[in-house]
Amino acid sequence: MDPMVEQTQVQTQPRTKRGVIYELKRHRVLYLMSVPAMLMLLLFSYIPFAGIWMAFTDFNVVDGIFGSAFVGLDNFKFFFDTGGMGWKVTYNTLFINFWGIILGILVPVTLAILLHEVRGVAFKKMTQSMMFFPYFISWVVVGAIVYGIFSTDVGVANRVLELFGMDPIRWYSEPQYWKVIIIASSVWKWSGYSSIIYLAAMANFDGSLYESAKVDGATKFQRILYLTLPMLKPTIIILTLMSVGRIFYGDFGMVYGIVGNNPVLIDEVSVIDTYVYQSMRTLGFSYATAIGLFQSVMGLILVILANQTAKKINDGEGLF
Amino acid sequence: MTKHGWTGDRLVTALAYLGIALFAVACLYPLLMTVSVSFSSEREIARNGYSILPQAFSLDTYNYIFLNSGSRILRSYGVTILVTVAGTLGALLITSMIAFAISIRKLRYRNVLAFISNFTIIFSAGLIPWYMVSVNYYGLKNSLLALILPAIFNVWNMFLLRTYMSAISPSLYEAAEIDGAGHFRIFWQIAIPLSKTPLLTIGLMYALQYWNDWWHALIFITDRDLFPLQYYLYNILSNVNAISSGRIPSGAAGAITLPAETVKMAVTVITIGPIIFLYPFIQKYFVQGIMTGALKE
Known part of the structure; x- marks a missing residue:
């Protein structure tokens, strides 16, 4: 096989020196096969970049994107000082994502470790299927379930409160509970899914390490603490860095699917993404574009930082 | 291995089964509730609230x-x-x-x-x-x-x-x-x-x-x-x-x-x-x- 490889390399060497046109012609079928995907990216990712200009103008339909009056950074100023909700929605986004990340590590890692200790195959299979199920339903359906639990008159939560002799709560008119409800829903939906990733990592662990630890008299708890957790650390760090890279992106579907357009609750749980959508209707395209741009730029900075951190820890291998 | 170690191990295993079972039930419970309520009579639900088992089973809602x-x-x-x-x-x-x-x-x-x-x-x-x-x-x-x-x-x-x-x-x-x-x-x-x-x-x-x-x-x-x-x-x-x-x-x-x-x-x-x-x-x-x-x- 080796001589074959060398031969083809020798053959291709002179060819690579020929021009771009030659390469495109020679592999035209392969490039043509990439065209549909590239076209989709062009239409939905690259052409929209031109619209970023709207963030620095006072956009109106008559003058168009490039004809509207230039206003500099006014839209950003409005977002953070004057009437905008800049600090509030940024805080909400970071708050919800921060707890989503922390609990999104703690719960799935615990589940994976516990599942690893379970020996009954049937039990393991069944519980794993049950835990994975929430991943398959949409946020709208989660919203229906949340309603079933927190509806004032028929919901389960108020029945439980009643059982302990407490007064029922009108959940849907009390905003202060909803950050917690949303974070809990996120943990509920993703934990089964994430625990599979950790189980996949644990499947590759060296079984003989556990055997020798057992011979040396280590208890199960000690094996978890001194073998499993340290070996899971790289996976945990990589997954955390990926989430940190996306900490400025709120989950639109989650917030809107659960809270919907409920005017009493939305301000309390509004994230940057839902705020952009709302502002588009009320405060105009330019302002909403500016917020979106702020989010994308913060996102880009964090992704690059996360990637560099990953490279440092991971012997030069980044997240992408 | 000490006797103490064995009881600890059993406790870990028991906790594992318990924890997993609890979380699995928490994942499935809302789903069962949804299905049950859809097969219940509206009047019973209005009176008793949502539940895990159908109340007065009926297909009225789907009809x-x-x-x-x-x-x-x-x-x-x-x-x-x-x-x-x-x-x-x-x-x-x-x-x-x-x-x-x-x-x-x-x-x-x-x-x-x-x-x-x-x-x-x-x-x-x-x-x-x-x-x-x-x-x-x-x-x-x-x-x-x-x-x-x-x-x-x-x-x-x-x-x-x-x-x-x-x-x-x-x-x-x-x-x-x-x-x-x-x-x-x-x-x-x-x-x-x-x-x-x-x-x-x-x-x-x-x-x-x-x-x-x-x-x-x-x-x-x-x-x-x-x-x-x-x-x-x-x-x-x-x-x-x-x-x-x-x-x-x-x-x-x-x-x-x-x-x-x-x-x-x-x-x-x-x-x-x-x-x-x-x-x-x-x-x-x-x-x-x-x-x-x-x-x-």
Whole structure:
């Protein structure tokens, strides 16, 4: 096989020196096969970049994107000082994502470790299927379930409160509970899914390490603490860095699917993404574009930082 | 081993079983509740609240829904099925073609293609410019294409598939090339048959994404005839939300027909029905997909 490889390399060497046109012609079928995907990216990712200009103008339909009056950074100023909700929605986004990340590590890692200790195959299979199920339903359906639990008159939560002799709560008119409800829903939906990733990592662990630890008299708890957790650390760090890279992106579907357009609750749980959508209707395209741009730029900075951190820890291998 | 160690180990095992069982029940409980309420009598639910077992089992709700809004639901079902089938097939074709191209090491600009794809993950123009060009230049407002095209190419899925295809031995391709096969024939007759499992995995991921999508409908669709199932459900629920917050004046609330408790849960069940039926068969392909993704990292 080796001589074959060398031969083809020798053959291709002179060819690579020929021009771009030659390469495109020679592999035209392969490039043509990439065209549909590239076209989709062009239409939905690259052409929209031109619209970023709207963030620095006072956009109106008559003058168009490039004809509207230039206003500099006014839209950003409005977002953070004057009437905008800049600090509030940024805080909400970071708050919800921060707890989503922390609990999104703690719960799935615990589940994976516990599942690893379970020996009954049937039990393991069944519980794993049950835990994975929430991943398959949409946020709208989660919203229906949340309603079933927190509806004032028929919901389960108020029945439980009643059982302990407490007064029922009108959940849907009390905003202060909803950050917690949303974070809990996120943990509920993703934990089964994430625990599979950790189980996949644990499947590759060296079984003989556990055997020798057992011979040396280590208890199960000690094996978890001194073998499993340290070996899971790289996976945990990589997954955390990926989430940190996306900490400025709120989950639109989650917030809107659960809270919907409920005017009493939305301000309390509004994230940057839902705020952009709302502002588009009320405060105009330019302002909403500016917020979106702020989010994308913060996102880009964090992704690059996360990637560099990953490279440092991971012997030069980044997240992408 | 000491006696103390043994009791500790048993405690860990017992806790493992208990913890797992509790979390699994917490994941399934809301689902059972939803199904039970949809099969209950409305009067019992209004009196006793939601429960895990059906109260006074009845099919009244389903009869009611199909008599009153049967055609609307069937229409939404049709939209969702059409979008899911067309979207998934299109997505599989588009994704597998570029994944194949990028997996060919001889292709000089494959890194350029990969970079163009990757960059869209880390930086985007945001919602508004995207919405603006989609509506003003591509005419996606109230179009079924709005539900299909924006989600038809997922870069993550492409890299997942490329990882598989890169593992196919190039000597297979070379042999076919000597026999005079072009790159498309090699793709169609060698690469695709050898990638059946990953194709099934990403196909199911695309299908789930299309089935569960309501966000694109929220953004682009105002015509009720084009509402997908999930968005139909969203509308029923958000009406209820707005009313129960007490912000809508009672006169207005009277004008909106408030869907009864069991109806909401029945529509939810109708929405996730196919997923529940297919779940036992499709679950393992998702697990495979996640594990491959995890190993890549």
